[in-house]
Amino acid sequence: MVLLPSAQGSVHYYDFVLTNTNFTRLCSTKSIVTVNNSFPGPALRVQKGDTAFVNVYNQAPYGVTIHWHGIKQPRNPWSDGPEYVTQCPIPPGTNFTYEVIFSSEEGTLWWHAHSDWTRATVHGAIIILPAEGTTYPFPEPDDEKVIFFGIHAQPLQLICWVH
Numbered sequence: 001m002v003l004l005p006s007a008q009g010s011v012h013y014y015d016f017v018l019t020n021t022n023f024t025r026l027c028s029t030k031s032i033v034t035v036n037n038s039f040p041g042p043a044l045r046v047q048k049g050d051t052a053f054v055n056v057y058n059q060a061p062y063g064v065t066i067h068w069h070g071i072k073q074p075r076n077p078w079s080d081g082p083e084y085v086t087q088c089p090i091p092p093g094t095n096f097t098y099e100v101i102f103s104s105e106e107g108t109l110w111w112h113a114h115s116d117w118t119r120a121t122v123h124g125a126i127i128i129l130p131a132e133g134t135t136y137p138f139p140e141p142d143d144e145k146v147i148f149f150g151i152h153a154q155p156l157q158l159i160c161w162v163h
């Protein structure tokens, strides 16, 4: 099989700023690591065949990496993100830019920290729309909602089509 790079994909740029943030849930306030003060973190919204450059500024007090869960990234392992497998953790006070290549994926996936327990709060959705000029194999939905089910440190997410 020959994989050809998309000639039409768009390029997206995201800034992820990791900080400790005070969050209150169920009458209890805790300091957790968030991305852009958001929990869950910001969603990537791209089309099949696009590329996203995500600049991660680590202003949290822990070394961290970000993994793009389910994105194959052919010939681009250095942006896969598993800590101590394809890169060292991004030290506090520094930044690292990931080049995330969307090749054959379509639908909803997620990104998450790949460093110890930081993944419990550092995660967000990746929404991959069909390539330009193509559609999903079902009628166009009326609305979309991203829902995270936080199960220990392995949340799941899906998009609901509301009719």
Ligand SMILES: [Cu+2]
Binding pocket: 067, 068, 069, 070, 112
């Ligand atoms: Cu994962």
